[in-house]
Amino acid sequence: MKGIVFVELLAMAEDAFGEASVDRVIDQAALPSGGAYTSVGNYPCEELMTLIRGFSAHSGIPGAELQRLFGDWMMQSFGRHYPGLFAGKGGSLDMLAAIEGEIHVEVRKLYPDAELPSFDAVRHGADVMDLTYRSPRPLADFCEGLIEGCVARFGQTAEITRIDRDHDGLTQAEFHIRTGPGA
Ligand code: HEM
Known part of the structure; x- marks a missing residue:
């Protein structure tokens, strides 16, 4: 999955939940990429799902809604x-x-x-x-x-x-x- 998708997900999460929350969710997710994405890079879709689950747990918003x-x-x-x-x-x-x-x-x-x-x-x-x-x-x-x-x-x-x-x-x-x- 293209990095642009990850970059935008983190931008939305920062807008909605704040930078400190995003850093915490990334830390807890223990992602293979470490959560450092470039828009032209390629990352496994599973990381996107892990991040969505993390933001869902953090916010109480169901994953489908997120x-x-x-x-x-x-x-x-x-x-x-x-x-x-x-x-x-x-x-x-x-x-x-x-x-x-x-x-x-x-x-x-x-x-x-x-x-x-x-x-x-x-x-x-x-x-x-x-x-x-x-x-x-x-x-x-x-x-x-x-x-x-x-x-x-x-x-x-x-x-x-x-x-x-x-x-x-x-x-x-x-x-x-x-x-x-x-x-
Ligand atoms: C008009 C309605 C559009 C719909 C419904 C749509 C749908 C989707 C969906 C659902 C995905 C996720 C991949 C998957 O589900 O397998 C995707 C990926 C993507 N789409 Fe679209 N898309 C639309 C328009 C656009 C537009 C306007 C762009 C502009 C550049 C775009 C660029 C991309 C990119 C870059 C990806 C990521 C590919 C990857 O991760 O490797 N899409 N699109």
């Missing part, structure tokens, strides 16, 4: 760092429909060793889409937060329902997304 909050945070960060990827998209569903064929294709050019999930998007009219997430990593909650952050970034609201269909050690989540008028 993953979602982090996804939302990460999307705002993507929006600041890569505005070009959002430009020209009419709305959040256009953006989400473009992850597989365009957005993550660009990510792969920036980070050839990125470990990316796969997405199937089926559009049912202007406001409704089914988006299926598949990954060997257990990040469906993070994905949900990214989707929510994407909707917010386009100034929209949405009803999002999710059905988990994990199988054979793979994570699969089907998101049904219906966007409403601007927030």
